[in-house]
Amino acid sequence: MIIVTRPSPYGEELVQLCHQAKLPAKHLPFFNIIKGQDLDQLAQHLENLQQGDMIIIVSPQVNLMISTQQKVLFPHFVHYFAIGEQTAKQFQSITGRLTTFPPKDENSEGLLEYFQSINLSVNNRQVLILCGDVGRTVIKKNLTRQGALVKNIQCYQRAPICYHIMLFEQQQQYSFIITSIEHLLQLNQYCTDTHKHNCRIIVSSPRIMAEAKLHHWQQIYLAESANNQNLFKTIATLCHNAISI
Structure with missing residues (x-):
C-alpha cells in the first residue's frame, strides 16, 4: 500500500x-495548510521593493494562499524565482509574472546552484522568500552571507x-x-x-x-x-x- x-x-x-x-x-x-501570519502584510512588503530586488516562491502551498489575496499586486520590476517548475508555472498563472526555476534539482540547493551558474549578484538586494512556518533556512542563510537583505514571509502554516x-x-x-x-x-x-x-x-x-x-x-x-x-x-x-x- x-x-x-x-x-x-x-x-x-x-x-x-x-x-x-x-x-x-x-x-x-x-498537515492541513492554513493561512500564514504574514500573509495579510504581503502587499506592504511588496510595496517596499525596489528595482532588481528578488522574490522566491518555495512551494505550491504558497500559491494556494496567494490566490486568495486578490488585491495583492506583484511588481514588474523585480526578479521572480521558484524552487520547482510546477511552483513556477502556478505562480506565473496567478500573477502574470515570469518566474524562473532551476533547470536541474528542484530544491533549495538546486536554486542556489542556479544562482551561482548565472553569476547572480545579490549584494544589497532585498529578497522576499514566500514560504511556510518552517524550513528553507538554507536559502536565507546562503543569500544573507552574500550580502542580501532577506526576509521570510510566512504565507502558510502547517497544522498537524x-x-x-x-x-x-x-x-x-x-x-x-x-x-x-x-x-x-x-x-x-x-x-x-x-x-x-x-x-x-x-x-x-x-x-x-x-x-x-x-x-x-x-x-x-x-x-x-x-x-x-x-x-x-x-x-x-x-x-x-x-x-x-
Whole structure:
C-alpha cells in the first residue's frame, strides 16, 4: 500500500495517478495548510521593493494562499524565482509574472546552484522568500552571507493532523511518500523499528534522505523532486523493477 502524506490538493492528485496505474494508494495527510501570519502584510512588503530586488516562491502551498489575496499586486520590476517548475508555472498563472526555476534539482540547493551558474549578484538586494512556518533556512542563510537583505514571509502554516497511535499494521509493507522533514518527523511518531525495517519511504530531497537515515529507515528512495510527476515516476520505477509496493 502506498501512503501519500502530502497536503491537499496535491496528495489527492498523486493518489489519483497511482489509481490510474492500478496501484493501491491512500491519502493520509499529516498537515492541513492554513493561512500564514504574514500573509495579510504581503502587499506592504511588496510595496517596499525596489528595482532588481528578488522574490522566491518555495512551494505550491504558497500559491494556494496567494490566490486568495486578490488585491495583492506583484511588481514588474523585480526578479521572480521558484524552487520547482510546477511552483513556477502556478505562480506565473496567478500573477502574470515570469518566474524562473532551476533547470536541474528542484530544491533549495538546486536554486542556489542556479544562482551561482548565472553569476547572480545579490549584494544589497532585498529578497522576499514566500514560504511556510518552517524550513528553507538554507536559502536565507546562503543569500544573507552574500550580502542580501532577506526576509521570510510566512504565507502558510502547517497544522498537524493527529491520528490513532496504531495507525499502521506491523506486518504490512507500506511505501510512504515524504516531501518534507516535518512530514518525516510526523511519520516517525506512528512507526516502530519494524516499520522502519520492512517499509520503504520515497523522499523528495537529499536532506530528507539524510534525516531519514538518522532515524534508522532502511529502505529509502530518492525522487528527483517533490513534483507529483517525479514522485509517481519513482513509484512506477519501483513497480517496474518488480519490487512489491
